[in-house]
Amino acid sequence: MTRKPLMAGNWKMNLDHFEATSLVQKLAWALADADYDSEKSECVVLTPFTDIRSVQTLIESDKLPLGFGAQDVSAHDSGAYTGEVSATMLQKLNCSYVTVGHSERREYHAETDEIVNAKSRKVIEAGMTPIVCVGEGLDIRKEGRQVEYTVAQVEGAFAGWSAEEVAQVVVAYEPVWAIGTGEVATPEDAQEVCAAIRASLGSSFGADVADTVRVLYGGSVKASNVKEIMAQPDVDGALVGGASLKAEDFTPIVTFYA
Numbered sequence: 001m002t003r004k005p006l007m008a009g010n011w012k013m014n015l016d017h018f019e020a021t022s023l024v025q026k027l028a029w030a031l032a033d034a035d036y037d038s039e040k041s042e043c044v045v046l047t048p049f050t051d052i053r054s055v056q057t058l059i060e061s062d063k064l065p066l067g068f069g070a071q072d073v074s075a076h077d078s079g080a081y082t083g084e085v086s087a088t089m090l091q092k093l094n095c096s097y098v099t100v101g102h103s104e105r106r107e108y109h110a111e112t113d114e115i116v117n118a119k120s121r122k123v124i125e126a127g128m129t130p131i132v133c134v135g136e137g138l139d140i141r142k143e144g145r146q147v148e149y150t151v152a153q154v155e156g157a158f159a160g161w162s163a164e165e166v167a168q169v170v171v172a173y174e175p176v177w178a179i180g181t182g183e184v185a186t187p188e189d190a191q192e193v194c195a196a197i198r199a200s201l202g203s204s205f206g207a208d209v210a211d212t213v214r215v216l217y218g219g220s221v222k223a224s225n226v227k228e229i230m231a232q233p234d235v236d237g238a239l240v241g242g243a244s245l246k247a248e249d250f251t252p253i254v255t256f257y258a
């Protein structure tokens with residue numbers, strides 16, 4: 001099966017809605033200038049909640065070849081959960097993707113695999129695609145336990161799910177030590193864990209699921225290293241932080257195939 005590469009920009013807590021509109025316009029212009037072919041990669045921006053309406057309006061009204069989504073979601077449907085945003089609310093804004101369980105959420109907001117599981121399920125139930133983030137810290141990497149640690153996170157994220165549900169997700173492998181540090185995992189490091197994630201999905205949910213689910217790599221992806229990372233057979237895209245904040249940095253990542 002051919003898995004279409006997904007190049008997703010996670011803006012994190014950057015860019016207000018004015019800046020968001022400006023970046024989307026610049027990105028659309030730069031992609032057109034680079035002869036971007038949306039058949040060869042899918043380009044998505046994951047914005048702060050406050051930017052989504054502005055980004056949606058721009059992308060839909062100008063029919064830009066970009067997807068958009070959010071960086072987190074509530075595990076609850078509605079009610080007395082001050083400050084939270086439900087999957088249904090995001091779906092009503094036409095979001096396609098929602099990042100769940102990013103290492104910054106796990107670290108600063110104590111998100112466990114159980115919470116990631118519950119949130120991802122809400123995203124699926126609302127008809128969107130969760131980008132479920134997993135990955136080891138430096139201590140685990142130094143002990144050489146990156147595969148077992150990351151595979152256990154994947155098993156926890158989808159415990160109790162059906163194969164049909166898991167077939168709808170995207171998994172992002174982000175070694176925490178490579179996020180925002182300039183330390184990029186080697187292509188072989190990325191391949192090792194992405195392949196193990198795929199193998200785990202295969203043994204738990206079947207070969208079709210393993211063939212279908214896109215596994216992304218994230219952690220200091222840049223124009224200068226994207227091609228070698230994307231050349232790995234089990235890497236189906238990138239989750240990009242810092243380099244997604246400028247059109248001139250993100251465009252060559254999205255058009256890595258050129």
Ligand SMILES: O=C[C@H](O)COP(=O)(O)O
Pocket residue numbers: 010102174178179180181182218219220221239240241242243
């Ligand atoms: O979600 C994106 C990752 O945290 C990677 O961030 P980075 O590209 O700035 O290292």
